[in-house]
Amino acid sequence: MGNNSERLYVPRLARVAAVVDETPTIKTFRLAFDDGPRPDFKCGQFGEFGIFGVGEATFCFASPPDREYLEITVKNVGKVTRAFHNLNEGDVITLRGPYGNWFPYDDLKGKKLLFIGGGIGQAPLRGLLWTCLENRGDFEQLDLIYAAREECELVYERELVEFEGRDDLAVTLALDPVCPGEPIPGWRGRTSFVPPILEEERPSPEDRVVITCGPPIMIKLVAKSLLEKLDYAPGQIWTTLEMKMKCGLGKCGRCNIGSVYVCKDGPVFNYEQILSFPKEF
Template sequence: MLLTNPSQTVCKSYDLGSNPYKPELARIISIDPMVEDNYLFRFRFEDPDLNNSFQYRPGQFMELSVIGVGEAPISISSTPTRRGVIEMCIRRVGRVTNALYRLKPNDLIGLRGPFGNGFPVEEMKGHSLLIVAGGLGMVPLRSILLYALDNRQDYDRIILLYGTRYPDHLLFRSELEAMMYRSDVECHLIVEKPALSPDTPEWRGKFGLVTDLFDDVKDLDVKRSYALVVGPPIFYRFVLTKCLDMGFSKDHILMSLERRMECGIGKCGHCEIGSKKVCTDGPVFTYWDVINLPEMI
């Protein structure tokens, strides 16, 4: 006798009887070498019905299979408000992503998901969003940034603070630079050092650390705001202090964590930390969750 009746539990975007481990075929539509070893891949499901009905929340991730090589968890960089194409900015770093970089447009891969909680877009309605990204942290944050801009009336101020070490590493650079001229978003970019490669367009913006950009954020009502913070470990140490200094409560600071999410559905155990499973309880956690879990960052 089964104690739990699966039909009574929430099968999240999966119907009873469907297999959450099963990758669906998707085709690479384009590969855009944004910065070195960080290409933007565009995918479309082979099944047109699935491609049209596919929904997700900003901040969720998918399991990407390079057929014959294996699977890896990847954040979604596109917004669900722009249907039909899934964009993922993928860093060449491991076995699966190296194999992916050998593929060409029109090749087939496997995708399953979306998994994870994503950003609480409903709860954040009516609030200002302070989006703080360091390095690759822009990858999951681009989704919520574009989502909020596409639902502009739902959010108060939208502020982006994004920094990398070199301009060469700035993801979505032309798209973000264009945002600096928009009046409905406050976009602040910063780099530590001048460009490494002569091919990188000259940097005319600010030099410094992403924490320096906090001085540009004026008169933010932190009680009616959320801070969305994603970046490398060292970045968290300083940015979180800044957010707390500004007066953010700990459950209004959201961060997205990475771990080894193998199954994506809370079964395989690899991404568990403290009492949380990053794949199903996260990857988005509040700072309150994180300080209560010793291994979090």
């Protein structure tokens, strides 16, 4: 690290090469770089993406690092993300990064991995999941539980269909129970929050690592369930945290939790570290 360009805040420019509508509120953007090779990054890192005249926002890299393209997935929730949703092919955006740390791929090798994604939280997991699938021999077992509020909020739908067809990855899809007990017409997956699924399936903690990302409340409840009901150790859970960030460089002070800069020391954290933070979140 410490890869300091002389002009720290001057971004690179990227061109929108393709736009995929994932859901009514989520789009994936494929970016192309006309001024040189695309930035090199590792699974779990993020960048500061922006549109001149609107501002910058933090998004993780949602594509695997070994592909020639780079993708980000953006949910329309605020000023900058709304402007992203108005982009067309050929429009120019700005990019600083990659910033932050990454998933400890080498330490995960040889383990059974359980991915748990929630809504847009699937984006930071996507790159790692694909990397694991492409090096399937490195891992004993791969499972994915992916939950969303509604069917129309599942991202990467086509990929999910492909995943479900694979025999080297066990996929469980779940939607939030709107009215508990009532099946959703035509829904192929389950209707449940994630913790009940875990407590029913009881994936054994032996040799297993859980990698999760989603809304904070989901992360909290998943961790609680794993730690208290399934005998996992905090060290077996990895997650990536969402905090408001502006600089991404450990300067602006916004993402602090205790003495930790989420943008520099994270965004990927082991749950053991998270337990040592001040009880702020």
